[in-house]
Amino acid sequence: MAQDDPIDEDRTYYDPDAVPNPTIWREKRRLADAMRRVIEHVVLSDAPQDELSIAADALERYADRLESHPKLVRVMGHPEAATSGDTAAFFDQSPIIGLANPLAPPLSIARSGDRTARATATFGSAYEGPPGHVHGGWVAAAFDEVLGYVQSLGGNPGMTGRLITHYRRPTPLHVELRFEAQLVREEGRKIFTEAQVYAGDTLTAEAEGLFISIPSERLEALATEAIQPEGR
Amino acid sequence: MAQDDPIDEDRTYYDPDAVPNPTIWREKRRLADAMRRVIEHVVLSDAPQDELSIAADALERYADRLESHPKLVRVMGHPEAATSGDTAAFFDQSPIIGLANPLAPPLSIARSGDRTARATATFGSAYEGPPGHVHGGWVAAAFDEVLGYVQSLGGNPGMTGRLITHYRRPTPLHVELRFEAQLVREEGRKIFTEAQVYAGDTLTAEAEGLFISIPSERLEALATEAIQPEGR
Numbered sequence: 134m135a136q137d138d139p140i141d142e143d144r145t146y147y148d149p150d151a152v153p154n155p156t157i158w159r160e161k162r163r164l165a166d167a168m169r170r171v172i173e174h175v176v177l178s179d180a181p182q183d184e185l186s187i188a189a190d191a192l193e194r195y196a197d198r199l200e201s202h203p204k205l206v207r208v209m210g211h212p213e214a215a216t217s218g219d220t221a222a223f224f225d226q227s228p229i230i231g232l233a234n235p236l237a238p239p240l241s242i243a244r245s246g247d248r249t250a251r252a253t254a255t256f257g258s259a260y261e262g263p264p265g266h267v268h269g270g271w272v273a274a275a276f277d278e279v280l281g282y283v284q285s286l287g288g289n290p291g292m293t294g295r296l297i298t299h300y301r302r303p304t305p306l307h308v309e310l311r312f313e314a315q316l317v318r319e320e321g322r323k324i325f326t327e328a329q330v331y332a333g334d335t336l337t338a339e340a341e342g343l344f345i346s347i348p349s350e351r352l353e354a355l356a357t358e359a360i361q362p363e364g365r
Numbered sequence: 366m367a368q369d370d371p372i373d374e375d376r377t378y379y380d381p382d383a384v385p386n387p388t389i390w391r392e393k394r395r396l397a398d399a400m401r402r403v404i405e406h407v408v409l410s411d412a413p414q415d416e417l418s419i420a421a422d423a424l425e426r427y428a429d430r431l432e433s434h435p436k437l438v439r440v441m442g443h444p445e446a447a448t449s450g451d452t453a454a455f456f457d458q459s460p461i462i463g464l465a466n467p468l469a470p471p472l473s474i475a476r477s478g479d480r481t482a483r484a485t486a487t488f489g490s491a492y493e494g495p496p497g498h499v500h501g502g503w504v505a506a507a508f509d510e511v512l513g514y515v516q517s518l519g520g521n522p523g524m525t526g527r528l529i530t531h532y533r534r535p536t537p538l539h540v541e542l543r544f545e546a547q548l549v550r551e552e553g554r555k556i557f558t559e560a561q562v563y564a565g566d567t568l569t570a571e572a573e574g575l576f577i578s579i580p581s582e583r584l585e586a587l588a589t590e591a592i593q594p595e596g597r
Contacts, residue, residue, distance in 0.1 A: 298505070
């Protein structure tokens with residue numbers, strides 16, 4: 134992408150290295166990348182059984198080890214574009230864009246104007262729904278994240294109240310998709326947003342998101358209200 | 366769950382062992398389970414850097430190995446509830462319910478009546494959006510899968526045309542959620558569906574899905590039309 138592209142300029146707002154311990158996070162992101170490659174290939178691979186067994190054994194041992202460490206104290210906000218003010222939580226933890234979260238394709242998202250945003254993602258075979266195409270649920274999930282980001286540009290971010298996804302045609306796997314999102318208008322606490330996703334020049338789906346602005350105290354209270362699992 | 370529960374009875378329709386090579390798939394599912402545990406813990410773990418580095422190295426080597434095997438020829442249908450008639454693809458490959466797909470929580474889904482379905486899932490920390498709660502995108506994704514399943518009960522399955530998700534209150538992590546879905550009516554090729562998700566007795570979100578019935582030939586053509594990545 135050219136250096137004068139407005140997306141790249143604005144991307145510095147989210148500096149992926151602005152985390153408490155960049156070296157640790159670099160390793161977590163590398164681990165996540167490797168896991169994405171395994172996820173992409175394991176279901177459809179004809180790997181022999183002994184190879185799969187050895188890998189399963191090793192990963193079970195590693196999971197045991199990871200679980201033996203205490204969890205980080207929550208110092209990093211939370212991972213959703215809609216309401217996160219925190220770079221590290223947003224960039225690393227999100228199940229949609231998180232660099233250290235193997236669930237995330239990841240989607241890459243940035244401001245493209247005063248009240249607009251652009252995002253890109255390439256979905257691999259692990260995200261398949263209809264043959265050769267992205268699962269409709271993942272299309273909706275990506276829209277939720279992109280709309281959640283663009284609604285926050287108005288300065289009074291909120292949570293998703295209603296998300297409508299219109300599927301125009303199947304969205305292909307293995308090609309870079311481009312999401313365009315707009316903050317359309319604000320009415321009191323209601324924030325109206327729209328977005329489209331393109332494969333090349335082809336529109337494959339559109340979305341409308343209604344967000345309800347919430348005070349930041351209310352958001353902090355959510356964390357306290359959350360039902361905590363035993364032993365965590 | 367009691368043995369006379371209608372869900373358990375109907376679940377035999379989807380026999381997870383009805384795959385070409387059950388032993389291979391057992392290992393793939395075990396590998397996926399271990400990866401889910403790693404995914405759940407890696408972001409929020411305070412594991413030391415050397416441990417993370419060793420794991421990243423090992424997983425990179427394993428990804429290389431997996432990629433050295435050719436991909437399975439597609440003999441298993443495709444992984445979406447909406448249109449899949451195939452047990453193995455549905456159960457193992459789906460990014461929402463696939464037992465061998467580490468992206469999937471997994472959601473467990475079954476018929477609960479003539480034109481109704483029920484699903485359960487427990488989302489861990491890797492699926493977090495607002496503090497302590499499930500990412501809104503994942504709530505929509507789960508609805509898409511559940512509605513996709515229930516619309517197929519009418520016998521003329523189709524693809525999602527429009528998905529509307531109403532978020533009533535935040536959906537908690539770490540507790541079993543229950544999805545209830547209904548095939549409401551069919552009008553020509555249009556199939557209207559609804560679903561709700563509960564945490565305990567609390568309704569947290571609702572959805573409406575409009576599906577468009579498509580001939581099976583059209584679905585098969587999709588696989589051919591799909592843009593194939595190089596070298597796959």
